[in-house]
Amino acid sequence: MDIQNTQIENFSDSHKAGFVTLLGKPNSGKSTLMNALVGEKLSIITAKAQTTRHRIMGILSGEDYQIVYSDTPGIIEPHYELHKRMMRFVDKALEDTDVLLFVTDIAEKHDEDDAINLILTQKAKNKGLTLIILINKIDLADEQTVKDKILYWQEKLNPEEIIPLSALHGFNLDAVLERVLQYLPLSPPYFPKDTLTNQSERFFVREIIREKIFLGYAQEIPYCTEVTVLTFEDTPDIVRILTEIHVERKSQKGILIGKGGEKIKQIGIAARKDLETFFGKHVYLEQHVRVAPDWRKKSGKLSNFGY
Ligand SMILES: Nc1nc2c(ncn2[C@@H]2O[C@H](COP(=O)(O)OP(=O)(O)O)[C@@H](O)[C@H]2O)c(=O)[nH]1
Ligand SMILES: [Mg+2]
Structure with missing residues (x-):
């Protein structure tokens, strides 16, 4: 997939463009929704x-x-320096937002006060901000529950729109597009029209490997793991990638690698498959596991890792 390009285009006076931020508690379905909306x-x-x-x-x-x-x-609620850096990305995204999509899980039982407070602060700061509440995962609820939730959110945040949907099943996504377009300001495009993302190919390599680690290990390992790309060589028929996987302690390194290297090998196989789809060609992937003691708490390390 070509993710970046620099072609310049013409645009008309009626052209609309803007920044739309997906915000919400962990696991509410933000990433699923963005992928579905963008189609990638x-x-x-x-x-x-x-x-x-x-x-x-x-x-x-x-x-x-x-x-x-x-x-x-x-x-x-940040527990590590890593979390603080993550919340900084949220704040940064909010700074230039035209439309805020608050994604909430219909079955959310945890406290959403921190998300609500953030939205209220943002609305106070930016009067022109449009708030759309997306009630996700309605495939898991009955009609009455959906109706009750709509009333609840109407009362709580008085948004411009409330849309019940299912990101996973693609239900009501066209309503999201329609509403977002309605509230998007007139503006020339911010990026060349064939640009898909702000992130680099190297970033997606890291993310694909991280995903396999999140899927491949129980609780602790995914959270104490970070992936970096040491070398990235894109040739006409093969991409050669050398990566490092960083964990916080020696014991975690052992778990990550597994008996006889079997676990890490499986991660490599699964990641390579996705990377080949992503780049549309063969991929040679090499992974080295390193210990970076307490990297989640260390400013310098976090900066090196791109946080
Ligand atoms: N049943 C159901 N599950 C969903 C829906 N949207 C997302 N999920 C699941 O919720 C989990 C978290 O999704 P993710 O997009 O990673 O959430 P994020 O943490 O907000 O980015 C994943 O297991 C998704 O498959 C939905 O509409 N219905
Ligand atoms: Mg996500």
Whole structure:
């Protein structure tokens, strides 16, 4: 997939463009939704919370519009320096938002006050901000529950729109597009029309490997793991990638590698398959596991890792 390009285009006075941020608690379905809206798998999705650690843009361009979606990390109470950096990506995305999509899980039982407060603060700061509440995962609920939730959110945040939907099953996504377009300001495009994202190919290599780690290991390992790309060589018929996987302790390195290297090999096989789809050619992938003690707490390390 070609993710970046620099072609310059003409646009008309009626052209609309703007920044649309997806915000919500972990696991509400933000990444699933952005991928569905953009029609590309840009954000990694797992059943575990806090999979997304960065702001990832997904850009959808039509002839007379350009929607710059931002997928963000779920709103959490920061426990590590890493979490603080993740929440900074959320704040950064909010700064230039035209339309805020608050994604909430219909079955959410946890406290959403921190998300609500963030939205209220943002609305106070930016009077022109449009708030659309998306009640996700309605495939898991009955009609009455959906109606009750709509009333609840209407009361709580008085948004411009409330749309019940299912990101996973693609239900009511056209309503989202329609509403977003309605509220998008007149503006020339911010990016060339064939740009898909702000992130680099190297970033997606890291994310694809991280996804396999989130899917391949139980609780602890995914959260203490970071992936970096040491070398990336794109040739006409093969992409050669050398990566490092960083964990916080020696014991985690052992778990990650597995007996006789079997676990890490499986991660490599699964990641390579996705990478080949992503790049549309053969991929040679090499992975080295390193210990970076307590990297989630260390400013310098986090900066090196791109946070
Ligand atoms: N049943 C159901 N599950 C969903 C829906 N949207 C997302 N999910 C699941 O919810 C989990 C978290 O999704 P993800 O997009 O990673 O959430 P994020 O943390 O907000 O980015 C994944 O297991 C998704 O498959 C939906 O509409 N219905
Ligand atoms: Mg996510």
